Amino acid sequence: xxxxxxxxxxxxxxFGSEGFELELPEGSQIQxxxxxxxxxxxxxxxxxxxxxYALDEEYAPLDTPLQDGCTVAILPPMSGG
Amino acid sequence: xxxxxxxxxxxxxxxxTDLVAGAxxxxxxxxxxxxxxxSRGREVAYLEYQAYxxxxxxxxxxxxxxxxxxxxxxxxxxxxxGRMELCEAxxxxxxxxxxxxxxxEACRYCIDTLKERVPIWKKEVCPDGSFWIEGEExxxxxxxxxxxxx
Numbered sequence: 001x002x003x004x005x006x007x008x009x010x011x012x013x014x015f016g017s018e019g020f021e022l023e024l025p026e027g028s029q030i031q032x033x034x035x036x037x038x039x040x041x042x043x044x045x046x047x048x049x050x051x052x053y054a055l056d057e058e059y060a061p062l063d064t065p066l067q068d069g070c071t072v073a074i075l076p077p078m079s080g081g
Numbered sequence: 082x083x084x085x086x087x088x089x090x091x092x093x094x095x096x097x098t099d100l101v102a103g104a105x106x107x108x109x110x111x112x113x114x115x116x117x118x119x120s121r122g123r124e125v126a127y128l129e130y131q132a133y134x135x136x137x138x139x140x141x142x143x144x145x146x147x148x149x150x151x152x153x154x155x156x157x158x159x160x161x162x163g164r165m166e167l168c169e170a171x172x173x174x175x176x177x178x179x180x181x182x183x184x185x186e187a188c189r190y191c192i193d194t195l196k197e198r199v200p201i202w203k204k205e206v207c208p209d210g211s212f213w214i215e216g217e218e219x220x221x222x223x224x225x226x227x228x229x230x231x
Contacts, residue, residue: 006133008202009220017131050216057135057139073133079196080172081171
């Protein structure tokens with residue numbers, strides 16, 4: 001399946017701010033996206049430290065199953081206000 | 082009916098106030114968050130805010146609705162994104178209610194909760210570099226990001 005990945009904050013310095021697509025096996029979870037990104041950019045050590053995640057614009061835990069065409073967002077600690 | 086939006090434009094506090102300042106309300110409490118010159122011992126030239134806009138919009142609206150239901154008030158929130166200069170408002174929360182106490186409490190709830198769960202990020206652009214602000218941390222913007230002591 002194909003999923004769209006969006007990164008924010010300092011993660012855009014590693015992965016860009018436009019989003020990108022990943023090909024993942026059926027049954028994948030958000031955790032599998034994170035593992036792939038860690039392999040792609042080993043210096044991005046904060047992917048699991050203090051980040052939260054969203055599936056299709058709603059907060060979701062790492063073990064959330066993914067569907068073809070979904071969007072996963074990786075959300076570092078926020079600083080709105 | 083709660084009002085919540087993300088905008089690229091300068092926030093119009095008066096227009097936002099009109100949304101919640103009907104004649105049934107004897108109190109209007111306004112919080113304005115604006116760009117500050119100093120941060121973590123650095124001088125700030127300007128700020129850049131980015132947002133995951135569709136999700137931020139939903140979360141902002143939910144916060145405004147929660148406050149309306151809990152305190153029986155009327156809420157309007159607007160957060161600006163993009164580049165902002167010193168003293169420009171990045172966020173405005175306006176709460177109207179018949180009496181003052183709930184308006185203060187609901188206003189405080191909205192801005193505090195916004196900071197926790199609305200996906201918006203701030204980049205401080207300083208004369209000596211740019212920094213992502215993520216919670217309590219400042220991370221220097223570069224090709225090889227490194228940690229900076231807050």
